[in-house]
Amino acid sequence: MAKDSSRVLIADDNKVNRLLLSRSVELLGYGVSLAENGRIALERLRTKPFDLLLLDIEMPELDGFAVLEQIKADPQLREMPVIVTSSVEGLDNVVRCINLGAEDYLHKPVNQVLLKARIGASLEKKHLRDQQKAMMRRFVTSEVADDILQSGFALDGKRIHASVLFSDIRGFTAMLESQGPEETIDLLNTYYMLMFDAIGSHGGVVNQMIGDGLMALFGAPLPLDDCAVSAVAAALEMVELIEQFNHERKAVDKVAIRIGVGVATGDVVAGYIGTQQRAMYTCIGDTVNLAARLEAHTKVAGCGILIDDATQRALDGSVPVQSLGEVSFKGKAAAIGIFSVMAGQPN
Structure with a gap:
């Protein structure tokens, strides 16, 4: 036999x-x-x-x-x-x-x-x-897979404390017009490989990929101690890896790329949404919206990484930041104190 x-x-x-x-x-x-x-x-x-x-x-x-x-x-x-x-x-x-x-x-x-x-x-x-x-x-990510296999699948949600990170490539649309589709896909695959490594090494989970942008969660679906510290550490490593990647690109006469990262911390509603036939794990709430607004505002502020005041307080001075005052964001009733993470300033 x-x-x-x-x-x-x-x-x-x-x-x-x-x-x-x-x-x-x-x-x-x-x-x-x-x-x-x-x-x-x-x-x-x-x-x-x-x-x-x-x-x-x-x-x-x-x-x-x-x-x-x-x-x-x-x-x-x-x-x-x-x-x-x-x-x-x-x-x-x-x-x-x-x-x-x-x-x-x-x-x-x-x-x-x-x-x-x-x-x-x-x-x-x-x-x-x-x-x-x-x-x-x-x-799906290994964390989501383990959550489903251990806890079962149900279209429901729960309120948890987490940090949310958004990131995208600056000027990506213009890059599309100057290079072929094969080069674009190769760039995106390399970009995501680097970002996944930085996020995963600090306990984060990439939840969504949309073109050149991504959303990552720290503290969901599995709890994470010091989720804000982990999210900022991941953001710093993301920027550092892009800088190293740019040295490789410049060596072959490729244009350097830059990213913007926004991090917000607070309560989110996390769970599976969709139908029994097709569903995804996601987070919704003001914290998610604020992280997306912060990422978009990096273009205005000229910063590599922006965080909200809740994230800044959780850092407890462990990372150098610069206050940029309060900013009124769409959908927020009151202005939000925002901070630039100094080590994340682009070259």
């Missing part, structure tokens, strides 16, 4: 049973590891990748029921398929195992034909789930 890359862990305190099951599974083409009790099985699951667990019930130190309970409670393990192989009789025990998340319950001595079918079906379902996760992460 052809070798399969799937790894099966067998947990059974009876050495003969372990060896017999191991031989049967290996003959099916799968890799096998052994554990003589539930505690060791959990240690193996948490330190090495496995695709399936064959689990006995009556074991010392930690029985099969306790193993199932811990697997179900562990976000990293709860999707692990488990087939119980046990001599314990009684429908109540079977039901208990299924309720705790077991895929199936096979009585000992295990029928080899049935074992082959159950292992094949369980691994096929796991492989399909793994493909679904991989596909999801291609189209």
Whole structure:
């Protein structure tokens, strides 16, 4: 039989049973590891990748029921398929195992034909789930994917404290007219690669990309301590990376690019919007609107990075800033104190 890359862990305190099951599974083409009790099985699951667990019930130190309970409670393990192989009789025990998340319950001595079918079906379902996760992460951020996989998907929202960052390339429309489409796409791909790295390295999540502009969240969908500090640190690194990128562009006689960044901090309403067929994770509220206004105002102020007063207060003097006074923005009833982040001034 052809070798399969799937790894099966067998947990059974009876050495003969372990060896017999191991031989049967290996003959099916799968890799096998052994554990003589539930505690060791959990240690193996948490330190090495496995695709399936064959689990006995009556074991010392930690029985099969306790193993199932811990697997179900562990976000990293709860999707692990488990087939119980046990001599314990009684429908109540079977039901208990299924309720705790077991895929199936096979009585000992295990029928080899049935074992082959159950292992094949369980691994096929796991492989399909793994493909679904991989596909999801291609189209949404890993943080959003983890949020959906752990908490489930629902068209709802919640109010959270976060920092919102907007950025775009200055004079991008004029650049479009002076270069070909291939060069434009290559520039955008490089730009986004650099911006994603800067934002992600400080705990941010890129939420939207619109042409040459992007929106990033710090503190959603996962909480983030000192979200304002992280957002400003990301903005500073974004500007620094663009400056380094410009050295490369100048070396091949390409025009330098500049970006403007706006950061605002406060309460936002975050969640999934759309329909059950098509939805996206986003944030809405005054903080989001203000961050967008700040980014647009960098053109007027001639600054690389502008932040609001809430973000400035959260920095607590850790980053040099210059007050630009109060500015009245569209949609805001009162003028807002704004600050230029000094290290973010363009060359």
